Amino acid sequence: MSIESSVDIITEWDIVAARQLGRNEAKEVGFGTVDQARITTAISELARNIYLYAGKGKITIERIADGAMKGIVIIAADQGPGIPDLRKVMEDGYTTSGGLGAGMPGVKRLMDDFKVDTEVGVGTTITATKWLR
Amino acid sequence: MNVTLASYIRENLNPILESWKQFMEEEEEGKFFQIMSDDMIDSTAHELGELMIFSLTENNQEFARKVEEFSVKMARHGWSISFVMKALTNFTEAIYHHMGQTGFLNDNNSGNYIRLINNWLTPLNHSIVEAYSKTWERTVQLQKMALQELSASLIPVFDKISVMPLVGTIDTERAKLIMENLLQGVVKHRSEVVLLDITGVPVVDTMVAHHIIQAADAVRLVGAKCMLVGIRPEIAQTIVALGINLNDFTTTSTLQRGMEQALAITNRQIVEVEEQ
Numbered sequence: 001m002s003i004e005s006s007v008d009i010i011t012e013w014d015i016v017a018a019r020q021l022g023r024n025e026a027k028e029v030g031f032g033t034v035d036q037a038r039i040t041t042a043i044s045e046l047a048r049n050i051y052l053y054a055g056k057g058k059i060t061i062e063r064i065a066d067g068a069m070k071g072i073v074i075i076a077a078d079q080g081p082g083i084p085d086l087r088k089v090m091e092d093g094y095t096t097s098g099g100l101g102a103g104m105p106g107v108k109r110l111m112d113d114f115k116v117d118t119e120v121g122v123g124t125t126i127t128a129t130k131w132l133r
Numbered sequence: 134m135n136v137t138l139a140s141y142i143r144e145n146l147n148p149i150l151e152s153w154k155q156f157m158e159e160e161e162e163g164k165f166f167q168i169m170s171d172d173m174i175d176s177t178a179h180e181l182g183e184l185m186i187f188s189l190t191e192n193n194q195e196f197a198r199k200v201e202e203f204s205v206k207m208a209r210h211g212w213s214i215s216f217v218m219k220a221l222t223n224f225t226e227a228i229y230h231h232m233g234q235t236g237f238l239n240d241n242n243s244g245n246y247i248r249l250i251n252n253w254l255t256p257l258n259h260s261i262v263e264a265y266s267k268t269w270e271r272t273v274q275l276q277k278m279a280l281q282e283l284s285a286s287l288i289p290v291f292d293k294i295s296v297m298p299l300v301g302t303i304d305t306e307r308a309k310l311i312m313e314n315l316l317q318g319v320v321k322h323r324s325e326v327v328l329l330d331i332t333g334v335p336v337v338d339t340m341v342a343h344h345i346i347q348a349a350d351a352v353r354l355v356g357a358k359c360m361l362v363g364i365r366p367e368i369a370q371t372i373v374a375l376g377i378n379l380n381d382f383t384t385t386s387t388l389q390r391g392m393e394q395a396l397a398i399t400n401r402q403i404v405e406v407e408e409q
């Protein structure tokens with residue numbers, strides 16, 4: 001079973017829309033304030049990376065259930081430049097834009113499950129899951 | 134020909150409006166009309182009719198002016214643009230319908246009449262889209278201004294101590310404004326300690342954190358100290374998970390705590406006065 005909804009990321013304000021969607025979904029699934037903040041922040045990071053590095057893309061929020069377990073999946077997909085050196089990107093402090101370089105490793109820590117699919121010149125899809133405990 | 138059509142519509146306005154209403158009611162189970170009072174429906178319908186007659190009898194300039202007036206009014210009412218567009222289309226449908234029924238329209242003249250009516254419909258459609266987009270642009274502009282007013286002013290609370298309460302989402306534009314106001318304020322009020330209060334910021338992600346760190350650095354450069362206050366527990370946890378280093382900051386959970394520390398830094402404290 002899964003219910004999904006999505007926001008296209010084109011302008012900076014779409015990041016806020018994606019965040020809002022994520023927060024609402026997280027609330028509905030039954031996440032507490034701390035997990036809501038984690039999920040919302042993760043969405044914010046992924047959406048902003050799309051906006052900054054790929055120009056445009058899409059954030060999809062999926063509610064999932066696996067037996068008695070419930071959760072939320074964030075899918076951030078773009079057809080941007082892709083990530084050439086994924087290992088570096090996952091290191092704290094690595095940035096090509098003068099940022100903090102904390103986004104990607106941060107999202108990995110904020111969520112329970114984190115997967116990156118990327119190909120240079122084709123695009124990037126990041127899937128991050130949070131389970132309700 | 135114009136005059137013939139004009140007087141035809143004028144004479145048959147009531148039955149035309151009746152079938153227009155019927156068309157509109159059939160539209161998505163009358164959802165459009167539920168939001169309007171009967172008086173409103175009648176007056177809008179009559180206005181459409183008059184506008185049609187006007188386009189046939191007056192010159193283009195006058196018609197253009199009337200069209201604009203009408204469009205702006207529709208937009209101001211706050212009706213959805215799809216409703217207004219539907220109303221227009223159905224109005225022409227109602228005219229065709231009626232002309233067909235009464236035998237006014239025949240194979241010889243139908244082409245010309247269709248053209249005439251289209252001449253009315255096209256500028257009206259354009260004008261309505263324009264009026265709506267103008268209203269929207271204006272709304273967006275106003276909201277932007279409202280947001281900027283909301284953004285960040287530095288409030289001198291005590292001698293040497295100022296507070297900047299941040300409320301709402303921080304985007305790149307606001308972040309710039311915050312920085313400017315902060316630095317100008319610090320210099321203007323001769324602040325020695327500035328408390329940045331993020332109680333009202335819904336999400337602190339790496340971008341917001343980065344801007345806060347930069348602002349604090351800049352404040353240090355002009356000789357003051359920046360404290361980060363109003364860090365809610367859930368925000369503290371996400372900041373830690375993101376691995377953001379705020380070690381150079383004095384941080385407190387509430388503004389009140391921060392204020393006590395700020396007073397201590399400037400060698401002061403709040404004491405209770407005993408009643409005499």
Ligand SMILES: Nc1ncnc2c1ncn2[C@@H]1O[C@H](COP(=O)(O)OP(=O)(O)OP(=O)(O)O)[C@@H](O)[C@H]1O
Pocket residue numbers: 045049050053054078080081082083089094095096097098099100101102103104105124339340343
């Ligand atoms: N969707 C993407 N497409 C292409 N490159 C990306 C994408 N997301 C991240 N990157 C690359 O990975 C780097 C690290 O991303 P990360 O989010 O960790 O840090 P940052 O965006 O540079 O700074 P911060 O997120 O801390 O503000 C980026 O600088 C960018 O080069």
Ligand SMILES: [Mg+2]
Pocket residue numbers: 045048049099102103104339
């Ligand atoms: Mg980032």
